[in-house]
Amino acid sequence: MIGIVGGGIAGLSAAYRLQQRGHGVRVFEAADQVGGLAAIHQTAGDPIEKFYHHLSKSEETIVELAEELGLSDDIEWRVGKNAYYVDGVVHPMDTAWQILAYPHLSFYDKFRLGMLVLGVDVRGGIPSRGTYDDLTEFEDVAIEAFLREHTSRGVFENFFRPLLEAKFGDRWADVSAAWLLGRVRFRGERDLRRGEILGYLDGGFGRLLDALVSAVGSENIQTNTRVTDLNIADGEVTSLTVESAAVQATVGDNHGHGPITHDVEAVVVATMPNVLEALTGYTCDIDFQGTVCSVLSMDDPLTGTYWLNIADEAPFGALIEHTNFVPPERYGGEHLLYVPRYVQDLDGEFWQMDDDAIEELWLDGIAALFPEFDRTTLNWIETARAPRTAPIYERGYLDMVVPYDLGDEVTEGVYYAGMASRAQYPERSLNGGVVAGFECADRIASDPGGA
Ligand SMILES: Cc1cc2nc3c(=O)[nH]c(=O)nc-3n(C[C@H](O)[C@H](O)[C@H](O)COP(=O)(O)OP(=O)(O)OC[C@H]3O[C@@H](n4cnc5c(N)ncnc54)[C@H](O)[C@@H]3O)c2cc1C
Structure with missing residues (x-):
């Protein structure tokens, strides 16, 4: 059996793909429901995610997964209108005309911003493409210096800086230019007559989680069950230890049965990296x-x-x-x-x-x-x-990303699909969670000596 730590979209996707590849799985989720950050509130109609969620056009794996699970007709592509509130006024920023009419950037600022978004480097007055193709070249470049050089002071001060402060607070100056360029590419699809x-x-992304739970089988998913330890022998993971909420509640009264250990052939840790660190000692430097x-x-x-x-x-x-x-x-x-x-x-x-x-x-x-x-x-x-x-997507971020296969860093049979994985860059997303889960599952399935 492959043990999955965490029943968010990444853990459930890993379980689903592993089953497709013929492996037995068991998902352990500490909370009383699966879904992690994609959990929901009820409304008078459909449920709504507790944290806002939408998909970008560039995200394909989650759409393919929805298709496999019979939900393809239910993904709707809609215009998400954008606006900017400045000096007490809401400025729509959807169509080319609205952007041209926006009063807080000069025409020159808009030209420089537009060229950056289109991936054209106009420094020195000679337009060239290709400058921004290799994002790794911008991994160590500070975002402010980059924006001042590649756009204009106005674009930086009046457009990007407030957005960066909203997204990263007082850590915005640490963010890399590679992140910004990746984000521009990631969001991308914009209809200049209608908007993004x-x-x-x-019905909400909870339906995708429900479909994954049905596909994996609820008998293979244990909620209220926290993984507290991974056990390693002879250089490979052999079992994991869990405590159920009921056990945690009764153990102090000496009525409980104590922790339970499950034998595993491999483990996918699909949580934030602090949990990986607590379970294995692997330290991730991402803030x-x-x-x-x-x-x-x-x-x-x-x-x-x-x-x-x-x-x-x-x-x-x-x-x-x-x-x-x-x-x-x-x-x-x-x-x-x-x-x-x-x-x-x-x-x-x-x-x-x-x-x-x-x-x-x-x-x-x-x-x-x-x-x-x-x-x-x-x-x-x-x-x-x-x-x-x-x-915080700071400079040098890609060096801090946690590998999917931790065979060298931790021990044979330990895999990582959480938010600190490569699939969650340049923006963490549901699609990134699906990709990370699949990446781990495919590595386990193709490991000849492993599970
Ligand atoms: C404000 C906000 C806005 C967002 N906007 C979007 C968006 O517009 N579009 C989009 O696609 N994505 C968006 N996301 C990101 C998306 O929600 C996440 O990328 C995705 O849900 C991460 O899934 P995950 O499975 O990696 O992690 P999580 O959802 O965090 O799941 C991890 C699970 O592991 C469990 N766990 C932790 N420790 C243990 C343990 N020891 N044992 C057992 N279980 C454990 C947790 O309880 C949790 O359920 C947004 C997120 C936030 C917060």
């Missing part, structure tokens, strides 16, 4: 940030856009109005707004605030940006938080 084309699974993300249900829409970036002072990084992307009718008429903030300092005051205090902060912040916002139209707020939700 993004994907969503009708992670946390996220606090609330969903507000309202009677009325707040904005006319899906994704509102905010340059002005605000307690949140962006406002993401899901029901301007997927219609509110799917949610029993509720208008759903995500209010997220990335958190770099888990000892800081903000992370220590309780949900009620955070929700008050959000409502005050929304009212400051939109004085017409009427709190009585609010139906409910649910707040989710997780301490590790996104890497």
Whole structure:
């Protein structure tokens, strides 16, 4: 049996692919439900992810997986409208005309920004392609220096800097130019007459998780079960130890049965790298940030856009109005707004605030940006938080990525499919989780001496 640590999309994808390759699997999930960061809240209609989720056009593996699982007709590609809130005004940024009309960049700034997005290097006045083909050349280049040289001061100060601060807080200056270039390529698909084309699974991505659970078989998935140890003998992993929530609750009273050990032929660790470190001692130097993300249900829409970036002072990084992307009718008429903030300092005051205090902060912040916002139209707020939700993609990041096969670094039979893997660069995503799970499964299946 192959043991899978973690029942997020990566662990479930690894289990699914391993079964297809003829292996017995068992998924151990510490929480009371699978899904990890893709877990859901209920609404009056379809469920909604606790953290906002959409697909980019460049993400193909998850679409292929959905097809295999019979969900291909349910992936919808929609326009996700973007806007920028600057000096109290919402500026739509979807069509070529709207971008040309945007007043906070000069025509020259827009030209330099446009050329970078198209991958054309216009430094020195002679346009050339190819400069940005090999992203590894920009791995050690600081993002500010890069943007100042390859675009303009205006593009850096008035366009990218507020976005970087929203995404990485006070760690933005550590981020590499390679990440930025990778991101531009990753998001990519934009219809200059309508806006950015993004994907969503009708009914929510929970349906993909459900389909994976059905395919893998719920008898092979154990929730409320934390993996606490990997046991190694003669240079290979031989078993793993788990504690169920029930056992953890009763052990202190001496009523419990203690930890349980399962023999394994190999293990896929599909969690954040701190869990890998606790289980194996392998240290990963990637710094992670946390996220606090609330969903507000309202009677009325707040904005006319899906994704509102905010340059002005605000307690949140962006406002993401899901029901301007997927219609509110799917949610029993509720208008759903995500209010997220990335958190770099888990000892800081903000992370220590309780949900009620955070929700008050959000409502005050929304009212400051939109004085017409009427709190009585609010139906409910649910707040989710997780301490590790996104890497800081700093310079030299690729050297810190955890390999899929840890045979050399840890021991034979230990594989890694979590967020610190290569598939989760330049942006962590559900697709990246599927790819990482598949990469591990394929390596295990093709290992002649192994499982
Ligand atoms: C704010 C935010 C926005 C996002 N936006 C998007 C988006 O727009 N599009 C997109 O595609 N992706 C998005 N993502 C990213 C996406 O959610 C993740 O990349 C993906 O869910 C990661 O899956 P995973 O399986 O690697 O990890 P996780 O989902 O973290 O799953 C790991 C699982 O392991 C379990 N676990 C941990 N320790 C143990 C243990 N010792 N034993 C057993 N189980 C354990 C955890 O409980 C968890 O369920 C977003 C994420 C966040 C937070």
